[in-house]
Amino acid sequence: ALPIWPLSKMEIIPMPYVTEATRVQIILPLSVHDLDYVGNFLDVFTMNALDTHDNALLTLLFIYDPYDAQRVNQVDVFAGVKSMVDELEKRYADVKIPWISVKTEVPSQVKLMDIVSKKHPVDTLFFFTSVWTDRKS
Numbered sequence: 001a002l003p004i005w006p007l008s009k010m011e012i013i014p015m016p017y018v019t020e021a022t023r024v025q026i027i028l029p030l031s032v033h034d035l036d037y038v039g040n041f042l043d044v045f046t047m048n049a050l051d052t053h054d055n056a057l058l059t060l061l062f063i064y065d066p067y068d069a070q071r072v073n074q075v076d077v078f079a080g081v082k083s084m085v086d087e088l089e090k091r092y093a094d095v096k097i098p099w100i101s102v103k104t105e106v107p108s109q110v111k112l113m114d115i116v117s118k119k120h121p122v123d124t125l126f127f128f129t130s131v132w133t134d135r136k137s
Contacts, residue, residue, distance in 0.1 A: 027059050031065075050092050050095060113126070
């Protein structure tokens with residue numbers, strides 16, 4: 001059971017110190033249902049982050065269901081997205097867009113955040129996004 005805290009009790013929660021120089025780690029979870037829209041997201045990200053030399057890094061989180069995970073060596077459902085990333089990395093020599101592959105039947109934001117956060121320093125500032133996010137600045 002979770003402990004119950006009185007509403008009158010104040011608690012200070014440590015947060016990363018944010019300045020204009022703080023790099024934001026943008027996390028884009030992708031499932032097979034997002035494949036038709038990821039190209040547009042990458043175009044907008046390129047225009048608004050890479051072309052402007054924004055202080056943001058993108059990490060793709062490929063969410064495989066158990067069936068697709070078993071067939072990944074024969075038919076990778078994310079092969080097209082990986083090709084788009086390769087093209088971006090060739091066009092922008094100083095840019096690396098890493099990806100993390102996850103196999104899960106029921107993805108949850110908490111589970112995904114747990115996986116991603118283990119690969120970064122504790123003071124990293126994360127921004128979870130989706131292919132539907134309209135990032136203008």
